[in-house]
Amino acid sequence: MYAQMIKSEASNEDPAKLEAFQARIDAGEKIEPRDWMPEGYRKTLIRQIGQHAHSEVVGQLPEGNWITRAPTLERKAILLAKVQDEAGHGLYLYSAAETLGVSRDELIELLHEGKMKYSSIFNYPTLNWADIGAVGWLVDGAAIVNQVALQRTSYGPYSRAMVRICKEESFHARQGYDAIRAMAFGTPAQKRQAQDALDRLWFPALMMFGPSDAESVHSEQSMAWKIKVKSNDELRQQFVDQTIPQIEYLGLDLPDPGITWNEDRGHYDFSEPDWSEFFNVIKGNGPCNVDRMADRKAAWDDGAWVRDGLLAHARKKQAANLAAE
Amino acid sequence: MKHEWPLWEIFIRGQHGLSHRHVGSLHAPDAEMAVKNARDVYTRRNEGVSIWVVEARHIAASVPSEKGPMFEPSESKIYRHPTFYDIPDEVGHM
Amino acid sequence: MTRDEALFEFLLRMGDNTLILGHRVSEWCGHSPVLEEDIALANTALDMIGQTQLWLGLAGEVEGKGRSADDLAFRRDAWDFRNVLLCELPNGDFGQTLMRQFLYDAWSLGMLDRLKTSSEARVAEIAEKALKEVTYHLERSGDTVIGLGDGTEESHTRMQKALDYLWPYVGEMFEKDKVDEVMIAAGIAPDPADLRPRYDETVSRVFAEATLTIPDGSYVHKGGRTGRMHTEHLGHLLTSMQWLQRAYPGAAW
Numbered sequence A: 001m002y003a004q005m006i007k008s009e010a011s012n013e014d015p016a017k018l019e020a021f022q023a024r025i026d027a028g029e030k031i032e033p034r035d036w037m038p039e040g041y042r043k044t045l046i047r048q049i050g051q052h053a054h055s056e057v058v059g060q061l062p063e064g065n066w067i068t069r070a071p072t073l074e075r076k077a078i079l080l081a082k083v084q085d086e087a088g089h090g091l092y093l094y095s096a097a098e099t100l101g102v103s104r105d106e107l108i109e110l111l112h113e114g115k116m117k118y119s120s121i122f123n124y125p126t127l128n129w130a131d132i133g134a135v136g137w138l139v140d141g142a143a144i145v146n147q148v149a150l151q152r153t154s155y156g157p158y159s160r161a162m163v164r165i166c167k168e169e170s171f172h173a174r175q176g177y178d179a180i181r182a183m184a185f186g187t188p189a190q191k192r193q194a195q196d197a198l199d200r201l202w203f204p205a206l207m208m209f210g211p212s213d214a215e216s217v218h219s220e221q222s223m224a225w226k227i228k229v230k231s232n233d234e235l236r237q238q239f240v241d242q243t244i245p246q247i248e249y250l251g252l253d254l255p256d257p258g259i260t261w262n263e264d265r266g267h268y269d270f271s272e273p274d275w276s277e278f279f280n281v282i283k284g285n286g287p288c289n290v291d292r293m294a295d296r297k298a299a300w301d302d303g304a305w306v307r308d309g310l311l312a313h314a315r316k317k318q319a320a321n322l323a324a325e
Numbered sequence B: 001m002k003h004e005w006p007l008w009e010i011f012i013r014g015q016h017g018l019s020h021r022h023v024g025s026l027h028a029p030d031a032e033m034a035v036k037n038a039r040d041v042y043t044r045r046n047e048g049v050s051i052w053v054v055e056a057r058h059i060a061a062s063v064p065s066e067k068g069p070m071f072e073p074s075e076s077k078i079y080r081h082p083t084f085y086d087i088p089d090e091v092g093h094m
Numbered sequence C: 001m002t003r004d005e006a007l008f009e010f011l012l013r014m015g016d017n018t019l020i021l022g023h024r025v026s027e028w029c030g031h032s033p034v035l036e037e038d039i040a041l042a043n044t045a046l047d048m049i050g051q052t053q054l055w056l057g058l059a060g061e062v063e064g065k066g067r068s069a070d071d072l073a074f075r076r077d078a079w080d081f082r083n084v085l086l087c088e089l090p091n092g093d094f095g096q097t098l099m100r101q102f103l104y105d106a107w108s109l110g111m112l113d114r115l116k117t118s119s120e121a122r123v124a125e126i127a128e129k130a131l132k133e134v135t136y137h138l139e140r141s142g143d144t145v146i147g148l149g150d151g152t153e154e155s156h157t158r159m160q161k162a163l164d165y166l167w168p169y170v171g172e173m174f175e176k177d178k179v180d181e182v183m184i185a186a187g188i189a190p191d192p193a194d195l196r197p198r199y200d201e202t203v204s205r206v207f208a209e210a211t212l213t214i215p216d217g218s219y220v221h222k223g224g225r226t227g228r229m230h231t232e233h234l235g236h237l238l239t240s241m242q243w244l245q246r247a248y249p250g251a252a253w
Helices: A015-024 A041-060 A060-064 A073-098 A104-112 A129-152 A157-183 A188-205 A221-223 A234-248 A275-285 A289-302 A304-324 B031-044 B066-076 C001-028 C035-063 C069-074 C096-115 C123-150 C153-169 C177-185 C192-209 C232-241 C243-247
Strands: A260-262 A267-269 B007-013 B020-029 B050-055
Touching: A041 A060, A041 A073, A041 A104, A041 A157, A041 A221, A041 A260, A041 A289, A060 A129, A060 A221, A060 A289, A073 A104, A073 B020, A073 C035, A073 C069, A104 A289, A129 A157, A129 A188, A129 A234, A157 A188, A157 A234, A157 B020, A157 B050, A188 A234, A188 A275, A188 C096, A188 C177, A221 B050, A234 A267, A267 B020, A275 A289, A289 A304, A304 B007, A304 C153, B020 B031, B031 B050, B031 C035, B031 C123, C001 C035, C001 C069, C001 C096, C001 C177, C001 C232, C035 C069, C035 C096, C035 C123, C069 C243, C096 C123, C096 C153, C123 C153, C232 C243
Parallel strands: none
Antiparallel strands: A260 A267, B007 B020, B007 B050
């Protein structure tokens, strides 16, 4: 759903090769799995794509929390299809990472050992049904802003995964807005839930773009390599500008008194998120970090016998087929 | 014993009679399950009418560093393209 | 019992089976052993939710009191549910879930295959659509039961345990009562007992390949499809499923 940008490696490779590599990127060429690439580029990509994949899969949990409580059969089907898509996105992204010489299982183990991160947004709880609307609308909305830009990323498999994901993602944002709209225009109790969801999730959604560029010293190399194509602040502004009219349409109160239209800039001004909260969530102190990881580990560990069992059967069958030939 | 399921490359033929096209990869214990997993993962939006799966390790590929000798020689054969030829308007569509 | 009263009951049985089992399967989303299985299970659950909309939608229509599929799903209490007990049993481990699915799919396929030629066109139409979905479900759940039954020692043990636990719930799917008699007489649905030979053939073939043994004993747990006595599990399932509709009556979602 979203990749928080991470720092890239310093490199001590052949300057001529590096220069030729950079020239390919500057010319807008895609880098493909078997092409030469700097070690730092490869490692940065593995971490960014891996982290992005983990975010999709951990991201199933907060929304999955409401599948059994969806209020109508249609909403249940829509939500289930949506959360299933997130699993699919995780799968596409793990596949892209696997072209870089790391396996999906290795990445999952790194996540479970706390050596890889996932997007901080999924460490927030979903507390009422309007949260399901707000997550689709705001969280997927923010993800789309980021991912549309990433379709142009320099690494071919990552870029192709992004194209596929973006195609599926606009359904996510729309179903979310549709669900919260039904509540914003519903009974006073429903409207209260919608407002509550917006107020709680607004700043965490803004944090999804990562810290301000002024504080983010690591993005320069990623920008040069076109692993990242737009700055955190640019993307955040774009998200705010597109979302405020959508809030107004719902008739909900703006979640931040600092939001005002700035005629000179041609953009909305808004308050900075509380970055100390952000760094705390990243460090593991978010409201749901512990539970999310415990859930993922339980699914993985409890499923080991299933993965082993099916593989053992496939090998027996293969051996029997070979013997029969 | 390595426990990770093998990686499979998935090719799907869409509705309109085009060739199978690579759509992505997935893991499965064997070919039969790879076909089923491909159905569940890659045709959720009615994308296909036929699925091929190939275990990733069986794919042989051209070498990127030989891209020049492999592909550039065909660049100069411009006479292979229909636009190389001027056909007089009077002759009509050809 | 009039034809339409019996038909209403019959449709609730069909729709409640898919509603409750689909709900159970959807509980796996995000928690399966591997992404490919997570996605596949969600597809199965989605098909069953879709079938529920059709069966319960028609049930409401036949009843003629203006109740929608959602009204029936979210506003009835446990004793009004008509699903077989098998569908409401908890997921247990992945093996138990897939075993339950297989035992249900094998019945469902046989039932839908007969309903295709139902004298009631609306029933035949739903069966036709659902049959395609269930054919795939059965193939997939059957393969998984075989793979895990004939996998490792641990997977074999777990699958045998799942079969031992679930088997006493199978017989209920083939029970017959007044509702069925009216359905049979009207040519709407088959005699449930007629579905048994084909069912036994399917499960025997799969269990042989899976190296699993059907447990001895002929005791049958029942009470779901008549509504006489559900398990304790159903109430908890309904508590979460119906919560929003109950807490905010009259709201549109």
